[in-house]
Amino acid sequence: MTHFPGKLLLSATRWMVRIAPLILFGLVWHLVCSAQLVNKDFLPSPLAVAAAFVDLFSSGEIATNLTITLFRAAVGLLLGAGCGVWIGVMMARSRHFREYVTPIVGGTYSLPKSALIPLFALWFGIGNLTAIAAVFLACLLPMVVNTYHGVLTTPKVLVWSAEALGTRERELWPRVFIRNALPDIFTGLRIALGFSFVLAISAEMIASTNGIGKLIFMYGENGTYDYMFAAICCVVIVAFFSDRALLVVTRRVLVWHESGAFERERRRP
Amino acid sequence: MLDLDRPKIEIRGVSKTYASERGPVLALRGTDLTVNEGEFVSIVGPSGCGKSTLLYVVGGFLAADGDVIIDGSAVKGPGTDRGVVFQEYALFPWLTVHDNIRYGLERQRVAASERDKIVDRLVNVIGLSGFENRYPRELSGGMKQRVAIARTLACDPAILLLDEPFGALDAQTREIMQDELLRIWLETRKTVLLVTHDVTEAVYLSNRICVMSARPGQIIEEFVVALDRSCSREELVISEPFNSIRNKVWLSARRQALAAGKQE
Numbered sequence: 189m190t191h192f193p194g195k196l197l198l199s200a201t202r203w204m205v206r207i208a209p210l211i212l213f214g215l216v217w218h219l220v221c222s223a224q225l226v227n228k229d230f231l232p233s234p235l236a237v238a239a240a241f242v243d244l245f246s247s248g249e250i251a252t253n254l255t256i257t258l259f260r261a262a263v264g265l266l267l268g269a270g271c272g273v274w275i276g277v278m279m280a281r282s283r284h285f286r287e288y289v290t291p292i293v294g295g296t297y298s299l300p301k302s303a304l305i306p307l308f309a310l311w312f313g314i315g316n317l318t319a320i321a322a323v324f325l326a327c328l329l330p331m332v333v334n335t336y337h338g339v340l341t342t343p344k345v346l347v348w349s350a351e352a353l354g355t356r357e358r359e360l361w362p363r364v365f366i367r368n369a370l371p372d373i374f375t376g377l378r379i380a381l382g383f384s385f386v387l388a389i390s391a392e393m394i395a396s397t398n399g400i401g402k403l404i405f406m407y408g409e410n411g412t413y414d415y416m417f418a419a420i421c422c423v424v425i426v427a428f429f430s431d432r433a434l435l436v437v438t439r440r441v442l443v444w445h446e447s448g449a450f451e452r453e454r455r456r457p
Numbered sequence: 458m459l460d461l462d463r464p465k466i467e468i469r470g471v472s473k474t475y476a477s478e479r480g481p482v483l484a485l486r487g488t489d490l491t492v493n494e495g496e497f498v499s500i501v502g503p504s505g506c507g508k509s510t511l512l513y514v515v516g517g518f519l520a521a522d523g524d525v526i527i528d529g530s531a532v533k534g535p536g537t538d539r540g541v542v543f544q545e546y547a548l549f550p551w552l553t554v555h556d557n558i559r560y561g562l563e564r565q566r567v568a569a570s571e572r573d574k575i576v577d578r579l580v581n582v583i584g585l586s587g588f589e590n591r592y593p594r595e596l597s598g599g600m601k602q603r604v605a606i607a608r609t610l611a612c613d614p615a616i617l618l619l620d621e622p623f624g625a626l627d628a629q630t631r632e633i634m635q636d637e638l639l640r641i642w643l644e645t646r647k648t649v650l651l652v653t654h655d656v657t658e659a660v661y662l663s664n665r666i667c668v669m670s671a672r673p674g675q676i677i678e679e680f681v682v683a684l685d686r687s688c689s690r691e692e693l694v695i696s697e698p699f700n701s702i703r704n705k706v707w708l709s710a711r712r713q714a715l716a717a718g719k720q721e
Contacts, residue, residue, distance in 0.1 A: 345547035348518045351535035353561035353612060367551050444551045444592040 232414035240418035249403070250422055257400040258426070260316060261388040264323025269380055271324075272331020273373060277366065279332070280339035293332055301326040301383075302390045309395035319391035319399070326387040327380035334376030338369025371445050374438045381434055385427045464526075465616065465648040466492040466515060471523035472673075473510050484510045485521065486673035497642055497649040499659035500676070501710050502669030503717035508652045511674065512620050515650060516541050527616070537565060540614035544621040546601040548593040554604050555580070555589040561612040579607040583637075599630040603637075610641070619651040623658065635661060636690060643686075656707045660699060661690075668709045671717035678709045 214234050220226060221233035232240075244250045279286040279293075301322055308318040342365050350364045366373075392401025400423055407416035473485040484507040492498045500508045513519040517535040525532040527539070548557050558579055562572045580586050583603040593601055602622060609617065622638075623631040639662055642649055653659050659666045660682055668678040682702055684693065693699050 343545070343547065344518075345543045345545055346549065348513075348516065348535065349541065349543070349547040349608075350549075350560075351518070352516060352537065352539060352541045353608070354537045354564035359564075364549075367549070370551070444553075444594065446550075446594055 229411070230413065232417060236414040237417040237421065240412075240414040241421060244415065244418050244422070250400075250419070253398055253400050253403050254422065254426065256398050257388050257392065260319040260391070260399065261323055261384040264320045264388065265327050265380055265384040267320070268324040268327025268384075269331050269377060272328045272376065272380070273335045273366075275328070276332045276335025276369075277339060277361070279336045280365070281361075289332075293329065296325075297329050297333065301387055305391050305394045308391070314395050314397060318395045319388050322387040322391040323384045326383040330379040330383070331373070331376040334372040334379075335369055338372030339365045341372075342368040371442055374434075374442065378431070378434055378438070381430060382427070385423065385430075389423065460494050461496070463494045464491045465494040465496070465528065466490075466650065467524070467526040468511070468515065469524045469526065471511065471514055471521050471525065473507065473514060473519065473521040483673040485514075486675055487523070488675055490667060490676055492648055492650055494648055495646045496665065497651070497663045498665045498667065499651045499653055499663040500667045500669055501653060501656055501659050501706065502674065503671050503710070503714040504654060506669045506671055506713065506717060507674030508669050509620050511669075512541075512618050512650060512652050515539070516618050537561065537612050538614055539616045539618055540609035540612060541618045542602070542605050542609055542620065542622045544624045546593070546598075546605045546625075548601055548605055548608070550593050553590050553592055554585060554596070557593070557604055558608045558611050561608060565612060575611055579611055583607045598626050599634060602626065602634060606638070606641075610645075615647060617647050617649045619649065619653075621653055622651075624654070631655075631658070632690070638662065639686070656710055657694070657703060660684075660703045660706060661694070666706050668706065668713060671713050671720055677713070680706050680709075 217234050221228065221231060275289060279289055304325065305318065305322050308321045312318040312321055346364055346368065347360060350360060355363055388399070389401035389404070392399035393405040396402045400419055404416055404419045404423075407413070407419060468488060468490040471485055471488045472483070475482045475484055488507075488511060490498075490511075500511065502508045510519065510521075514521045515525050515532070516539055517525075517532045527536075549560065552560060555576055558576045559572055562575060567575070580589055583606065585600060585603060585607075588596070588600065593604070596604065602625075606622070619638075623634050626634060635658060642662075649663075651659070651662060663682055666680045666682060667676045668680075669675065670677045680702060684696075684698060684702070686693065688696075
């Protein structure tokens with residue numbers, strides 16, 4: 189118990205050190221604005237953005253639109269991740285499947301998925317379906333590529349050991365291959381999570397009547413940049429915390445993995 | 458009953474060709490070897506001579522031409538009658554020490570109470586009590602290899618296939634592990650096929666040593682090791698009979714290593 193206040197103080201200082209760059213950034217921003225180095229209409233001061241943020245919050249505008257955006261991102265991400273893992277496993281499992289899918293994956297991997305949003309809008313209309321389809325496609329490919337890689341790099345001796353210990357061929361998939369691919373699957377998931385925000389918001393800017401993307405676009409068009417910035421800040425905060433949450437889950441699930449040890453070593457003071 | 462004259466493993470005319478970028482490579486050519494029940498046989502030879510390949514064929518992991526017969530029936534794939542220990546430990550990194558040892562028992566649907574008894578006993582045998590809940594990455598090389606051996610012994614296979622099991626360990630740990638293996642073998646009298654490049658290890662552990670030729674591998678010389686193992690390791694290793702057989706095997710293996718060197 190005697191350690192407790194000391195520990196609290198230590199974590200408080202560490203926290204301060206972490207947010208110091210952010211505070212510095214805000215300060216510079218504020219100085220640039222108050223010194224009138226740039227036109228106030230084009231770059232609102234941080235205080236004006238904060239005021240807009242509070243206004244958006246209290247009016248409920250953020251909450252409503254954020255829920256919509258998160259819904260689209262989450263559905264697209266879950267579907268994309270699920271299908272991605274399945275396709276990745278199938279590619280590793282069947283030569284025919286791999287031969288059919290590889291050119292498609294290779295061809296679409298580097299394509300910016302946002303380029304397809306106008307087409308999706310044409311097919312699926314304005315709203316949920318277009319945004320979800322865009323998120324789905326963007327999340328799919330990193331999951332496919334990482335899952336495939338993870339399964340493929342399963343050491344032969346692990347498979348042989350499992351077989352010699354009585355694992356049947358069908359059981360090898362859940363017990364060895366997919367387990368071995370988990371670190372890669374989580375790497376893919378982290379990339380996909382980032383994409384899910386990007387694509388949900390891009391799709392809303394182009395083809396939606398609501399959502400945070402629409403909000404940003406609308407305030408941008410109107411020239412109310414303080415509100416636009418407030419909406420962007422909101423996205424940054426949500427994206428940051430969901431990434432952290434995923435990292436926490438990853439660390440829980442992959443306690444056995446070398447990377448977990450590395451993190452712990454580094455975090456020791 | 459243990460019948461020392463009954464063939465346990467019969468390898469008949471086994472050949473294996475690997476596909477490589479520079480065309481097919483013949484790893485084994487018409488290899489023959491019979492291992493009797495309860496026998497401890499080592500295979501030594503230059504690296505790349507196909508001795509591990511032979512072990513994988515016996516394990517049923519690789520298909521090859523020729524026949525491998527265990528207890529009178531041909532091997533068609535891996536089986537729980539043959540326990541394997543690899544040089545790289547091959548523990549499941551996502552399972553704890555306890556769960557790694559339990560893995561094979563679960564696959565064979567051993568009753569839960571029985572399972573825990575076996576795991577607890579083996580954890581004690583390998584001297585890792587207190588480490589049951591550690592993951593492999595938290596263990597030293599020697600500890601990992603102990604777990605790998607325990608995992609294999611848990612299923613009580615009649616045959617142990619050991620692929621340079623102590624090759625990655627430091628010299629001191631290796632000797633300790635050899636003593637443990639010898640003790641386990643003397644207790645259980647399993648049939649053991651050991652692949653190693655360490656001649657002293659082979660002499661110390663086995664009844665019989667087969668020297669393999671450079672690629673394509675074939676067994677070209679055999680040595681029967683008849684040593685009195687009742688004395689201590691120190692006494693045995695410096696004794697005249699031990700060194701005379703060790704020197705003979707070493708010279709034979711060295712001839713093959715030099716021949717292999719010329720092939721390069």
